[in-house]
Amino acid sequence: MSDQLPPADPPADPGTTESTKDASAHGAVATTESPQTGQAGPGKSRLKLTGDTIIEAITYGSPAVITILAIFMALVVSALLIVFSDPAILHAWAAFFNAPGQALSMTWHSISTAYSALFEGAIFSPSTIANAFHGGPIAAIFYPISLTAFEATPLILTGLSVAIAFRAGLFNIGANGQFVGGAMVAAWLGFAVHLPAGIHILVCVIGGFVGGAIVGWIVGVLKARTGAHEVIVTIMLNYVMYNLLSYLLGTPHGLQQPHQSNLVAPAIDNNATFPHVGGPPPQANIGFLIALAAAAGVAWLLSRSTIGFQFRTVGANPRAARSAGMSVERSWALVMLVAGGLAGLAASAVIQGGGPPPPLTFNTYGTYGFDGITVALLGRARPWGVVLAGLLFGALQAGGTAMQAATYPQVPVDIVEVIQGLIVLFVAAPPLIRAIFRLRAARGTGLEAVAKGWNG
Amino acid sequence: MKLELRGITKRFGGLVANDHIDLVVQPGEILALLGENGAGKTTLMNVLYGLIQPDEGEILIDDKPVHIRSPKDAISAGIGMVHQHFMLVPVFTVAENVTLGVERVRGFGLLDRRRARKDVLALSEQYGLQVDPDAYVEDIPVGVQQRVEIIKVLLRNANVLVLDEPTAVLTPNETEDLFRIMRELREGGRSIIFISHKLKEVQAIADNITVIRRGSVVGQRPPSTSDSELAALMVGRSVQLRVSKDEARPAAVRLRVEGLTVPGVLGGTVVDDLSFDVRGGEILGIAGVQGNGQTDLCEALMGLRPSIGTVLLDGEDISHLSTKDRLRAGVGYIPEDRTEDGLVSDFSVAENLVLDVYDRPPFASGIALDLNAIRKSADTLVADYDVRTTSVQTRAGTLSGGNQQKVIVAREMSRENKVLLASQPTRGLDVGSIEFVHKQIVAERDGGAAVIIVSSELDEIYALSDRIAVMYEGKIVGFCPPDTPETELGLMMTGAGAAEAHAQASGVASGTVQDRLPSPSQSGEESQQQEPEQ
Numbered sequence: 001m002s003d004q005l006p007p008a009d010p011p012a013d014p015g016t017t018e019s020t021k022d023a024s025a026h027g028a029v030a031t032t033e034s035p036q037t038g039q040a041g042p043g044k045s046r047l048k049l050t051g052d053t054i055i056e057a058i059t060y061g062s063p064a065v066i067t068i069l070a071i072f073m074a075l076v077v078s079a080l081l082i083v084f085s086d087p088a089i090l091h092a093w094a095a096f097f098n099a100p101g102q103a104l105s106m107t108w109h110s111i112s113t114a115y116s117a118l119f120e121g122a123i124f125s126p127s128t129i130a131n132a133f134h135g136g137p138i139a140a141i142f143y144p145i146s147l148t149a150f151e152a153t154p155l156i157l158t159g160l161s162v163a164i165a166f167r168a169g170l171f172n173i174g175a176n177g178q179f180v181g182g183a184m185v186a187a188w189l190g191f192a193v194h195l196p197a198g199i200h201i202l203v204c205v206i207g208g209f210v211g212g213a214i215v216g217w218i219v220g221v222l223k224a225r226t227g228a229h230e231v232i233v234t235i236m237l238n239y240v241m242y243n244l245l246s247y248l249l250g251t252p253h254g255l256q257q258p259h260q261s262n263l264v265a266p267a268i269d270n271n272a273t274f275p276h277v278g279g280p281p282p283q284a285n286i287g288f289l290i291a292l293a294a295a296a297g298v299a300w301l302l303s304r305s306t307i308g309f310q311f312r313t314v315g316a317n318p319r320a321a322r323s324a325g326m327s328v329e330r331s332w333a334l335v336m337l338v339a340g341g342l343a344g345l346a347a348s349a350v351i352q353g354g355g356p357p358p359p360l361t362f363n364t365y366g367t368y369g370f371d372g373i374t375v376a377l378l379g380r381a382r383p384w385g386v387v388l389a390g391l392l393f394g395a396l397q398a399g400g401t402a403m404q405a406a407t408y409p410q411v412p413v414d415i416v417e418v419i420q421g422l423i424v425l426f427v428a429a430p431p432l433i434r435a436i437f438r439l440r441a442a443r444g445t446g447l448e449a450v451a452k453g454w455n456g
Numbered sequence: 457m458k459l460e461l462r463g464i465t466k467r468f469g470g471l472v473a474n475d476h477i478d479l480v481v482q483p484g485e486i487l488a489l490l491g492e493n494g495a496g497k498t499t500l501m502n503v504l505y506g507l508i509q510p511d512e513g514e515i516l517i518d519d520k521p522v523h524i525r526s527p528k529d530a531i532s533a534g535i536g537m538v539h540q541h542f543m544l545v546p547v548f549t550v551a552e553n554v555t556l557g558v559e560r561v562r563g564f565g566l567l568d569r570r571r572a573r574k575d576v577l578a579l580s581e582q583y584g585l586q587v588d589p590d591a592y593v594e595d596i597p598v599g600v601q602q603r604v605e606i607i608k609v610l611l612r613n614a615n616v617l618v619l620d621e622p623t624a625v626l627t628p629n630e631t632e633d634l635f636r637i638m639r640e641l642r643e644g645g646r647s648i649i650f651i652s653h654k655l656k657e658v659q660a661i662a663d664n665i666t667v668i669r670r671g672s673v674v675g676q677r678p679p680s681t682s683d684s685e686l687a688a689l690m691v692g693r694s695v696q697l698r699v700s701k702d703e704a705r706p707a708a709v710r711l712r713v714e715g716l717t718v719p720g721v722l723g724g725t726v727v728d729d730l731s732f733d734v735r736g737g738e739i740l741g742i743a744g745v746q747g748n749g750q751t752d753l754c755e756a757l758m759g760l761r762p763s764i765g766t767v768l769l770d771g772e773d774i775s776h777l778s779t780k781d782r783l784r785a786g787v788g789y790i791p792e793d794r795t796e797d798g799l800v801s802d803f804s805v806a807e808n809l810v811l812d813v814y815d816r817p818p819f820a821s822g823i824a825l826d827l828n829a830i831r832k833s834a835d836t837l838v839a840d841y842d843v844r845t846t847s848v849q850t851r852a853g854t855l856s857g858g859n860q861q862k863v864i865v866a867r868e869m870s871r872e873n874k875v876l877l878a879s880q881p882t883r884g885l886d887v888g889s890i891e892f893v894h895k896q897i898v899a900e901r902d903g904g905a906a907v908i909i910v911s912s913e914l915d916e917i918y919a920l921s922d923r924i925a926v927m928y929e930g931k932i933v934g935f936c937p938p939d940t941p942e943t944e945l946g947l948m949m950t951g952a953g954a955a956e957a958h959a960q961a962s963g964v965a966s967g968t969v970q971d972r973l974p975s976p977s978q979s980g981e982e983s984q985q986q987e988p989e990q
Contacts, residue, residue, distance in 0.1 A: 325780030
């Protein structure tokens with residue numbers, strides 16, 4: 001029993017028997033003038049509380065701090081990889097005692113070139129500003145950041161798909177399959193139906209959502225009715241969807257372009273493509289706005305709606321949910337429907353965006369669904385966290401190509417994937433980050449683990 | 457061996473879990489450490505066992521200071537710990553389990569199994585433990601598993617045994633067995649530190665009682681001290697051990713159960729053709745050794761389990777309604793396992809307070825939650841039901857057990873209930889919280905609800921019930937008035953009918969209930985079946 005250990009939350013609970021008398025000794029409890037009713041104190045001490053909270057978050061390693069440090073560590077380790085993969089630099093290090101300056105400067109040059117190219121390709125490049133002063137295009141300044149937003153769009157949406165399922169206690173490995181479901185419907189509506197501009201876009205987006213939602217819903221229903229594990233069902237459905245796509249792309253009356261022997265669908269109507277915000281393609285289009293709206297919608301759903309309350313209860317404690325009269329099965333089916341729909345929206349962003357968008361092929365689905373798992377993990381399954389994580393990964397994608405082009409010998413674009421993988425690795429192992437940066441363990445948790453292990 | 461703790465202080469941040477605690481355990485003494493949950497008992501024992509290093513203070517054995525930095529040090533100093541949750545390998549035999557970590561080896565690195573068996577048998581013989589060294593741990597009842605843990609520490613030559621809430625997992629009968637073993641150990645010259653928050657047990661077994669409150673020792677008392685004095689010491693104010701209630705004024709029948717039968721998950725029938733009525737303004741206590749179908753009965757009444765038979769609420773058939781509709785129809789439900797079924801520990805107190813009404817006005821309009829209404833109602837309930845929490849946004853999991861239970865009680869009783877079903881409403885709670893919950897349950901009765909209490913604690917049944925039903929193997933063996941002697945009730949819990957029990961109990965003058973309770977193996981099996989649900 002860990003009950004005499006301090007509560008995990010920084011503001012100690014003055015109600016539990018043991019803490020009342022030392023409440024004054026503890027800064028974070030300064031607000032609790034009236035422990036009985038739990039009213040917060042006056043504004044002055046609340047300010048103090050905020051300050052203390054920030055300091056505590058840093059010294060004890062709050063999730064946000066851990067994430068930032070994880071990103072930093074990933075960049076450091078990747079920098080080592082960049083250095084070690086360059087034979088010239090290794091050569092210089094071999095001759096370190098003859099010319100130490102050269103080894104260091106070559107190392108610095110290699111890393112700084114790669115990372116500044118990454119930054120310039122993803123956020124902004126100072127040279128474009130200089131150019132703008134000399135009559136160059138102003139839009140070029142925003143090109144990198146717009147490319148980042150473009151790359152982030154499908155990642156945010158599949159990330160939201162995985163995140164919302166996760167909040168209801170389900171591990172959605174099938175965002176890729178749901179993506180394919182959405183892609184098929186959105187693409188077919190894009191080329192087979194002809195509608196006026198605004199309406200056509202809307203119809204395709206809704207079609208994408210519905211296509212993904214159906215695939216997701218199948219998973220939820222199978223789990224609810226038969227108890228089949230969602231991880232297995234989603235993985236298997238991924239294969240079903242790939243093969244269905246490949247079949248339809250090879251069927252003349254399915255999705256195949258007429259008079260074509262390749263597995264490729266017709267290009268979608270111009271009316272169905274997302275309008276750009278301006279400037280040269282590919283770049284941000286209304287797909288990004290849809291992704292942000294979806295994040296806001298998911299955030300609202302989870303924290304402000306009865307459905308989201310039900311999802312979260314089922315995710316946190318299905319038995320308590322059932323005792324409180326909620327239908328766990330219905331929640332599973334519903335959350336998978338929404339998750340599938342979000343993955344379908346990601347497909348619509350790919351099919352309708354990137355103007356002119358490439359026609360649907362066997363390769364369209366890529367790894368968006370699997371990247372969504374990583375994004376959701378990095379975003380800690382919180383909607384706005386997912387947006388930030390999606391933007392980060394989008395930026396790495398956008399900057400990676402620029403980095404490869406700017407460096408000689410080339411730093412391969414694959415290093416971006418190494419960075420992504422390392423970030424997730426470090427995020428998934430908070431104790432590692434704590435050990436590296438000598439952060440104290442979040443109060444209570446370490447001891448609680450001991451007490452739990454020994455005492456229940 | 458004499459053990460002394462001197463001025464032990466342990467702080468967690470600004471929190472003092474142990475404040476200059478002094479404790480002396482004489483050789484051959486059973487010292488009870490009595491205190492509410494969260495008083496600092498477990499922290500102190502973790503210090504003694506080397507799991508936690510104290511900030512101040514020292515540990516002396518036979519008046520010589522020792523340094524205990526790990527459980528290994530503690531063991532070599534002769535201190536043995538029996539944890540509340542056992543550390544046994546289920547697929548190993550008893551002999552294999554007790555030698556784990558101290559295996560004796562013959563030539564060629566072979567395990568000396570024969571020696572291990574002999575050791576277990578010898579200890580079992582010496583202290584009357586009745587443990588079969590060849591039995592697999594997964595096959596033996598919880599009470600026997602606990603004895604295996606005791607053998608484990610004895611085999612490591614422990615002179616001081618620390619038993620951390622050992623009775624929490626035991627049936628009354630197994631508890632009696634444990635006490636017998638503890639006495640034998642004492643005769644053998646070993647000392648025992650017995651941690652508990654149950655007054656009766658402490659009075660029954662201890663030679664000396666040390667009471668801890670808020671991390672400090674607040675008193676030393678002999679076991680002859682009265683219940684109320686010990687309770688007052690423990691809680692820090694005088695406590696009503698038996699809730700005072702007026703005579704029941706039973707009105708019309710509110711809940712009628714007819715021919716309720718619940719099939720077991722693994723086949724068979726766990727509730728067998730039950731029929732009973734509960735009137736408004738009446739508390740029906742369902743007594744029985746745990747695992748005789750009480751849990752299944754509650755789940756069936758709430759629609760959480762498929763069942764056959766009819767349940768009438770104010771004359772309306774609710775037996776085909778979903779759990780949600782039964783809650784809506786006016787059934788309040790306090791589930792047996794508060795952390796598993798009653799609460800979502802990761803949710804805030806406010807969210808937990810609307811767990812089963814979140815989608816109804818005033819908390820929701822359409823699918824939108826009204827967070828303001830939820831917070832306001834939570835503020836009121838927290839104040840009304842005296843839930844001690846920093847704020848209504850605090851995570852429910854960080855509250856003490858008593859306060860968690862108050863959250864559930866507040867949620868279920870803030871509604872208009874026609875029927876209240878409370879299963880083990882005070883399990884694991886300290887004296888103060890028990891008093892509070894009992895008062896609330898009586899208040900619910902006086903408000904006109906039909907109340908059903910399911911409890912395996914006879915004290916609780918006696919304290920609350922206006923009428924007692926005894927369950928045995930899925931059947932109600934009889935109903936009796938609340939003044940039925942404990943002997944009779946005990947007999948009925950073993951399956952005797954009411955009349956039969958009355959006749960037998962009148963025949964047997966002395967109160968040897970324990971002999972009549974189910975045999976250890978039998979009741980043990982039942983409590984084992986409970987295990988996966990816990």
